[in-house]
Amino acid sequence: MNKDITIIGVPLDLGAGRRGVDMGPSAIRYANVKDRLEKSGYHVLDLGNLNVPTPETYKIENQKLKYLKEVTAINKILAEQVSKIMQKGRFPLVLGGDHSIAIGTIAGVSKHKKNLGVIWFDAHGDINTPETSPSGNIHGMPLAVSLGEGHPDLTQILNFSPKIKSENIVLIGARDLDKGERNFIKERGIRVYTMHEIDRLGMAQVVEEAIYYVTKNTDGVHLSLDLDGLDPNDAPGVGTPVTGGITYREGHLAMEMIAEANILISAEFVEVNPILDERNKTAHIAVGLMASALGEKLL
Template identity: 65%
Template sequence: MKKIALIGVPMDLGQMRRGVDMGPSVIRYAGVVERLEALGYEVEDRGDITIDRPGRVDVKNGDNLKDLQEVVKANERLSDEVARAVSEGKFPLVLGGDHSIAIGTLAGTSQKRKNLGVIWYDAHGDLNTGETSPSGNIHGMPLSVSLGLGHESLTGIGGTDAKVKPENVVLIGARSLDQGERDLIKEKGIRVYTMHEIDRLGMSRVMQEAMEYVNDGTDGVHLSLDLDALDPHDAPGVGTPVVGGPTYRETHLAMEMLAESGMITSAEFVEVNPILDVKNQTAEAAVALIGSLFGEKLL
């Protein structure tokens, strides 16, 4: 029987808007465990990572990094938990929480997979550093941190080496990039499929190309899916919505193609904020997409 280790990370310190810390709870409430068990998986819900609270809200240090110490501690704990799940032969499925938790997920996964591929399904690049970030919010930095760029207390989680290589990363759904992120994408040659490519080529071709690219020479592929990748019409409960994204149906197709490929070895679903949601629509979308990723079909 296929085994999944479900790990919640009720993190809301990587960004400004409160509420995303309830993401793991509402995804569970929307039936993620039952959905996976119905597909024949053995799911071990390992509960939530402990999040330390800062002494006051939105502490920002001289490096333009908000709540750095608390974000580091949570990701260190998550890294250890993910590494343990991988070593036990289980699929780590991480529920956020804001996207800063990807630092810990990738740090933990890369301890066992030294040439990890990454599919970053997101409206944003998350490639800022303290120097380039307009806000200082660490949820806009996890991919750059995982490439070994940024504050040493973040890049050093799970070891000092970079957790992923730029040639093993593909971004899908991007439509909001800061100037520093654009510069870094060009400098590192990171493969990006913006909404222009999705509209022009269609999701099927984009996913086929992305899968071939990220599966070439890697020893596993991690999916990092930010619910703000979807158009806000389909996923209203996110902190940083950007209009003009992939539809619910297009994203299901992407997950179904990943399921058919069998290449995904770890995943996280992040940035569900029930305070901003409508009747738990975004959490339910997350659960449905998780179902598709793990092989759910109509017939």
């Protein structure tokens, strides 16, 4: 595992439907993410937060693509920053913010990889397009955008598209998919482990299969973890909670197995909303999951 980590915070909530997730990076830092990773032997450089506008300063111009210009601008900056981190041989760790920031993270990483694999933990598919999205919130579109589907302002960030291939993606923890997303997943043949598979097979088998699948034809793996993938009893501080999710222990097991496989080249942890949280519980869980994914051991 790369021992040189660079942290970037992206306090963006323009892609989401509820306020508060812009404070996620601060909540995660308050939960001592830097100290926790340094105790595991990492050399951590925190670049601080990107400068992100607040919704009060802008108007929604397109109900099917809310705050398109602003979300695009932030993701372009993020993509460039992540690309620079990759160029320096460091591990980019991005703190969200809503999940639309995955557009920029994946763009920046995939610029340096021909066949990037992606493990995506989420209650939702995040694979809507403007035509299928019931809300117009861009945080429900980043996987589709990364696959080259969506508005060209988003898909053409860093001037290439697609960023990833359908056969190099695994989605884990899904339990709330829109009709258009279900059709997209079937048409593209995307590997999805819903909560049904996790309950039936167990998290260990799901992650073993996912690691095998996502490393077959790839040259690196990116981890994108939405905290709403966990059950809201364990992670209450998220904007779009869905009951019946991954347990705290299942989440750690998954991260520990990913760490043992030594496949990650980048990661992002998103959708921590401290306004909806209980004494920063969700941010502390996010930090614990980061530490497990990066190899922290009890003994």
